[in-house]
Amino acid sequence: MAVYTAAAAVLAGVESRQGSIKGLVYGSRFQNVKQLYALVCETQRYSAVLDAVIASAGLLRAEKKLRPHMAKVLVYELLMGQGFRGGGGRWKAVLARHQARLKAELARLKVQRGVSRNEDLLELGSKSDPATQIPRYVRVNTLKTCADDAVDYFKRQGFSYQGRASSLEDLRTLKGKHFLLDPLLPELLVFPAPTDLHEHPLYQAGHLILQDKASCLPAMLLAPPPGSHVIDACAAPGNKTSHLAALLKNQGKIFAFDLDPKRLASMATLLARAGVSCCELAERDFLAVSPADQRYRQVQYILLDPSCSGSGMPTRQLEDPGADAPCKERLQALAGFQQRALSHALTFPSLQRLVYSTCSLCREENEDVVQAALHSSSGTFRLAPVLPSWPHRGLSTFPGAEHCLRASPETTLTGGFFIAVFERQEVSSSASQTAKVVPQLAPHSAPKRKKKRQKPGAGTSARPCT
Structure with missing residues (x-):
């Protein structure tokens, strides 16, 4: 009750x-x-x-x-x-x-x-609202299983696998018990919008992560290679952290910070269920973390997804019908914190690549924050030109803003999102070169069928791929 x-x-x-x-x-x-x-x-x-x-x-x-x-x-x-x-x-x-x-x-x-x-x-009841037409995105947790085995599992449950999508229209027209592989992210399955997988055994066992496509982009674009040291500056609730751990293959270190003890406790549960073993959680304000601390001397990658107005969240109108845009005072307060956090992150001495992201549509929290951080870095960092085929770019408020990414239900069939990728100008390390190349790759192909493979059994026995 x-x-x-x-x-x-x-x-x-x-x-x-x-x-x-x-x-x-x-x-x-x-x-x-x-x-x-x-x-x-x-x-x-x-x-x-x-x-x-x-x-x-x-x-x-x-x-x-x-x-x-x-x-x-x-x-x-x-x-x-x-x-x-x-x-x-x-x-x-x-x-x-x-x-x-x-x-x-x-x-x-x-x-x-x-x-x-x-x-x-x-x-x-929702044809007129693009936000309600966003497909159900499901990231396969490669720490526990792989796309091939997840596809097999769903097929045995009566779902019809349609292969890799070739366009947004393929995603938009999904219905019934059909599902696809996303054209951009190699471990992202796409189901029709009404699909509810909260009670699915693979989700409950941590083999699947219910995560919007736009929310998957920050970790993918950060692209830390296995063995790297990474900071997740404002980490809770933890989906992006678990994605980083999957990219690292649990090899390396993630320093994850958040001030909210309840959210941090929930995050710890999520990471344990996802099989994450390379993450160190700390109930701490990222702004109080010293870049001179020797524990972070090897940190070359930072993901900064700070508190924001949430104006791009697809559930915003459902949660708060008729909600107005965030008031000017709140935007100024949020943008001030975001700018301080971003400028602070850029002072870590070994940093090579940083992804800044929000689920906000407001220029004050996005392009304006990025422009101020670039100015304060005095030319040390630049915006990386990632995903040139992405259809929705940053607002043209300063030279180079076109390198930023925006997302929306109308243009990308995702929640509203903003992403900017910073990279150090004097790129010299092989890790940084790897990070630059990964986001430019062409869309991945659909999972290839393996001739001999043990099928995941009943319940939650989908296995890791070797």
């Missing part, structure tokens, strides 16, 4: 603009934040459908003590979820009295809209 009470409280907090789903979930006292986050997100995605069913069934009129947000969570679990895995308490018996009517109203809604599945109702 506790999970439903917590989910209802988060939904109520979002509606009253107390915060975002993620912020309220992490700020709650509920122990299993991933379970809570998944339940709230899925309930919110089906919000319009649930409102229609609840109203048609007259549930709130019949049960006056049942509050709207609790009703929405419980009806989602009854009709589209796992059938009260969280117990349900006294409301389980209440919902049982209305179960037949609620199911009948859902069936009637499907008939009216000419669809047969719950997911189709979701698609029909």
Whole structure:
């Protein structure tokens, strides 16, 4: 019952603009934040459908003590979820009295809209919103398995593998139980937008990471070779950190910093599940980390993904309907912190390559911060010209801004994102040359079929590739 009470409280907090789903979930006292986050997100995605069913069934009129947000969570679990895995308490018996009517109203809604599945109702209700059409991206965790074996596993579950996508249109038209390999990232699988894999055994075992494509780009573009020392300056919740560890093959060192103890604890759990063994976590402000500290003398790569307004997050409008752009004062405060963090990162003496990224659409947090950092570095660093075929570039606010990358649901079928790659001007090390070359490679081919390979068994036995 506790999970439903917590989910209802988060939904109520979002509606009253107390915060975002993620912020309220992490700020709650509920122990299993991933379970809570998944339940709230899925309930919110089906919000319009649930409102229609609840109203048609007259549930709130019949049960006056049942509050709207609790009703929405419980009806989602009854009709589209796992059938009260969280117990349900006294409301389980209440919902049982209305179960037949609620199911009948859902069936009637499907008939009216000419669809047969719950997911189709979701698609029909969101055609006008590009953010809801973003595919479900799934990064294969190469510390535990490989793309070949993940593809085989899904095929045995009845999914149809369509090979490597050749265009965004291939991703945009995905439906049903079809999936593709992303045309750019070699370990990124792409499923239709409504696909929910939070309960999938490979996800729960850490073999799969549910991560938006744009969020995968920073680690890929940083491209630290195995054996490198890397700083992840603002690391929680940890998806990018686990991606860095996979690129390092757990060989080398990641120094990961974050100030929020709750987020850091959740991150530790995520990294352990993902099989990460090369990461050192620290509850510490990155700005307080001294570049002169001998522990970081070998750090050549830094990933800086600082706190931002989140204005590019695809769930922003779902979490905070009708939200306005961040106010000027908040943007100035965020940009000030971002600029200090970026300028600080560029002072590490052995640094060769740095990726700065945000999930913001605001120039103040993106191009303006990058321009100020370049100016303060006095020519020591430049922007690397990465991914020349990427369709969405930085705003033309200063010479070289075209080397920055932007992402959006409309242009790249991802969440809103910004990325800038800094590299030291006097590039001399072989590691830096490797890092420069990797992001320029042509799209990877689809996984080749191996003639003899032990198949992953039932449950979570997908194995690492050798």
